[in-house]
Amino acid sequence: MNNSVLRLRGITRDFPMGNQLVKVLKNIDLDVKKGEYVALMGPSGSGKSTLMNLLGCLDTPTLGSYELAGKDVSRMDDNALAEVRNKQIGFVFQTFNLLPRQTALQNVALPLVYAGWNKSDRLERASEVLKMVGLGDRMGHRPNQLSGGQRQRVAIARAMVNHPSMILADEPTGNLDSTTSTEIMRLFDDIHALGNTLVVVTHESDIASHAHRIIRLLDGQIAADELNR
DSSP, rough: OOOEEEEEEEEEEEEEEEEEEEEEEEEEEEEETTTEEEEEETTTTSHHHHHHHHHTTTTOOSSSEEEEETTETTTOOOHHHHHHHHHHHEEEEOOOEEEETTTTHHHHHHHHTTOOOOOOHHHHHHHHHHHHHHHHTOOTGGGSSSHHHHHHHHHHHHHHHHOSSSEEETTTTTTTTHHHHHHHHHHHHHHHTTTTTTEEOOHHHHTTSSSEEEEEEEEEEEEEEOOOO
């Protein structure tokens, strides 16, 4: 039985630049199994942002196949991809991406609106996840009433609320001081311990060191794929 959450085969991504094609990703094969904690690293220009956009179904490959939770998403149209993003992927961004006029509870419940949950179930689930990330006493606060670390906790709760197949975090501590970064990475450790699949994109070694597997990209290819512990 294949217990891969994501499976990439022969993934290539070309971008037209003037009258030539630039190959940003070149024939990438990658499997991430359910419950793995993976860090994706690489210098600027290595292709890691492009790969992250493909993993997050924000883009589709030029060639190759991408299966997420057993479904081939590499040939889906925009509407189908939007549904996959909402139900299968929990996103955590460097800039939090919270709605400023909504409370923490409303921000976390938002993916469940699109997934068709009724209001009482949405608020119950959102409240449960906010308690899980240590913000049970901040549910009625808006983003501008929260610290950076608290905002990122709200964003993490929102990423978890829909029971996604994978949580995809892009430089999740990029806007945080070192103490808060340590707290957030400890929270990721806890989330992983609950059985969640995590893929963290980072250029910082100390952030990547929390992952159990580190994949390094160079010139659009996987240069190294190492177990960390």
